[in-house]
Amino acid sequence: MAAMEKVSTPRSGAHTVIGSSIVIDGEISGDEDLVIQGTVKGKIDLKESLYVESSGVIEADIETANVEVSGQVTGNIAASDKVELKADCKVVGDIRAPRILIADGATFKGNVDMDVKGGK
Amino acid sequence: MAATSGIIGRGTVVRGNLSGSGDVVVEGRLEGTVALEDRLTVESGGKVVADVQLENLIVHGEMGGDVVAAERVVISSTAKVVGDIKAPRVVIEDGARFSGSIEMDVKLPEGI
Amino acid sequence: MATVDGTTIIGESILISGSLNGDEDLTVRGRVEGTLTLTRTLVVEPTGTVKAEVQVKNCVIAGVVVGNVTASESVEITKEGRMVGDISSPRVIIVDGASFRGRIDMGEVDVERAERGSRPALSRPATPRPALRPAAKAAEPRKAEEKAPAKPAVPPAPVAMGAVKRKVIVKRK
Numbered sequence: 477m478a479a480m481e482k483v484s485t486p487r488s489g490a491h492t493v494i495g496s497s498i499v500i501d502g503e504i505s506g507d508e509d510l511v512i513q514g515t516v517k518g519k520i521d522l523k524e525s526l527y528v529e530s531s532g533v534i535e536a537d538i539e540t541a542n543v544e545v546s547g548q549v550t551g552n553i554a555a556s557d558k559v560e561l562k563a564d565c566k567v568v569g570d571i572r573a574p575r576i577l578i579a580d581g582a583t584f585k586g587n588v589d590m591d592v593k594g595g596k
Numbered sequence: 597m598a599a600t601s602g603i604i605g606r607g608t609v610v611r612g613n614l615s616g617s618g619d620v621v622v623e624g625r626l627e628g629t630v631a632l633e634d635r636l637t638v639e640s641g642g643k644v645v646a647d648v649q650l651e652n653l654i655v656h657g658e659m660g661g662d663v664v665a666a667e668r669v670v671i672s673s674t675a676k677v678v679g680d681i682k683a684p685r686v687v688i689e690d691g692a693r694f695s696g697s698i699e700m701d702v703k704l705p706e707g708i
Numbered sequence: 709m710a711t712v713d714g715t716t717i718i719g720e721s722i723l724i725s726g727s728l729n730g731d732e733d734l735t736v737r738g739r740v741e742g743t744l745t746l747t748r749t750l751v752v753e754p755t756g757t758v759k760a761e762v763q764v765k766n767c768v769i770a771g772v773v774v775g776n777v778t779a780s781e782s783v784e785i786t787k788e789g790r791m792v793g794d795i796s797s798p799r800v801i802i803v804d805g806a807s808f809r810g811r812i813d814m815g816e817v818d819v820e821r822a823e824r825g826s827r828p829a830l831s832r833p834a835t836p837r838p839a840l841r842p843a844a845k846a847a848e849p850r851k852a853e854e855k856a857p858a859k860p861a862v863p864p865a866p867v868a869m870g871a872v873k874r875k876v877i878v879k880r881k
Contacts (some may be wrong), residue, residue, distance in 0.1 A: 492719035495732045502726010502742055508719045517727055627822070645820045660821030668804075677863075678819040688802040695817040702790050702807040708758060708774055 496531045512547070514545075531562065532575075552586075607639055614646075622657070640674050647679075720755050736771065754788045767797075769806075776810075 484509035488568040491509060494500065512532040520526060520534070525542035528534055532547035541557045545565040553559055555573035563581030572589040601618025604610050609622035617633040622642040630636060630644070635652035638644050642657035651666045654658075655675040663669055665683035673691035682699045715733045718724060722738035733749045736756035744750065744758060749766040752758050756771035757829055763778045769789035779797040786804035794811040802808055 491717065492715050492722045493732065494713075495716035495733035495734075498716050499729045500724060501724060502724060502728075503790065506722035506724065506738065508721045510719075510722065514730070514798070515715075534848070548788050629822075643820070645823045647817050658819050661821045662822075670804075674815055676819045678821050684803060686802060686808065687804045688800055690799065690801045693799075693814055693819075694800065694812050694815045695814055697811045698802075700807050700808050702792050702809045703771060704774065704790060704792065705757070708757070708772070 518526075528565070537569075604642070638675075653683075716755070752789070 477497045489537045491511065493511045494514045494516065499512060500514070500516045501518060503512065503519040503521070504516060507523045509521070509525045509527070509530060510522055511527045512528060513529045514531070514553040515533040517535045517537050520538045520540065522540040524540070525544070526538060526540045526551055528543070528545045529573065534547070534549045535551060537551045538549070538553045538555075538572045540555055542557050543553055543558070544560045544562065545567055547565060549567045550569060551571045553567070553570045553572070555571075557573070558575040558577070559571050559573040559581040560577040561567055561579060561584055563579045566583040570587040570589065576588060576590060578584055586593070599618050600621060601616060602614075602620040603621045604620070609627070610625070611627040611674045613629050613631070614620065614626065615631040617700050619635040619637065620630075620632060621637045621639060622644055623639045625643045625645070630646050630648040630650065632648075632650040632671045634650070634699055635654065636644075636648060637649050638653075638655045638659055640656040640676055644655075644657075644659045645661060645702045647663075647702040648659045649664045652668055653665050654670045655670065655677055656672045657675065659675070659677045661679045662682065663679055665681070667683070668687070668695065669683045670683040671677050671688045671689065671694055672691045673689040674695040675689075678695050680697045681697070684701055686698050686700055688694055691700045713714050714800045716730060718734070718736045718738045720737045723741070724739070725741045727743045727745070728734075728740060729745045731747045733751070734744075734746055735751045735753060736758055737753045738755070739757045739759070739876070742761045743764045744760045744764070749768070750758075750764045751768045752771040752773055757774075758772070759774045761775050762773070765779060766781045767779045767783045768786065769779055769784065769791055770786040771789065771790075773791040774793060776790070776794045777797070779795075781797070782799035782801070783795050783797045784801040785791055785803065785806040785808055787803050788847060789803075790807040791811045794813070796813045798814055800812055801816060823827055840870065
């Protein structure tokens, strides 16, 4: 594992990165990938992928196409495509997605619902 | 560019209504009101204490008063200006000292 | 990608609504509404819109800002920048072509200012004008100066352009 933070390459379009010293208290919405290294409280509504890096702390309900969590999420996650919980992440909340991956070492507490018809 | 029709030299004080066409350069002191068709230049030792109405204003020195310009106002890096400015274009250079309001035409996108 | 230089980038399609605080540079290409507080530099790119109360160290506006900006160091509005709001900063740069409407406060600017709505200097009925007193202080001393009829101030004498008058500085408050 490299010394620097593991960054998953966003797939689509422009990159939005919320750096580690940033604290957002409110709502985030958008049509592109979002990488969070800081803290977000409130609500996240994306049409693309959300990457919560290891320094990321989210206290929000998340609605998106894809989520990859390496940091902390407290809130419900609804994804139309996939949710991936990587090692060392910590997620508390319900997850609803057609595909869910939970890596060895991830911490998760909540309900899982893989029965999503039609998605977002 | 209009011909320079007036220069207020360094030791000179002019007090009153200044109006006309042509460019005016102030190296001394000008007080009162100014209504020009062309340009007023306040050189770096110059001082204008007046409300002014003109086409163009360039300040290198001091200016205290309200400004209505038809074309442009430039507040240069050595200038000190206090007043309300109304003009389609206003330039404030790095180092300028300014206090007051500026009103340009600001076209904002819809939905702001 | 990521924060190679510690910069947060808000992409074009992103909308953040709420309060944003941070200790790093921030580039806005999308939209931020609410309050924005940074200890470093805010750059609003041409596609960016900030509709917020902004408090930063430096601010470069090439997009749209609606709201008041307080910067501890500098504010620059570029040629594509458009701002409506008040600026409070020791250094302000407005480039030719920028659009701005609001107040600018750089701190104390020590300049003599014309009275608001200056009086028209000319066309006054011929009143006995007092001799120009060398030490004419303004409104106050309405003492028994027999030279002057009790006038609150010395009206400016009409002057032809270029004429040299005795240099009497009348400081009106």
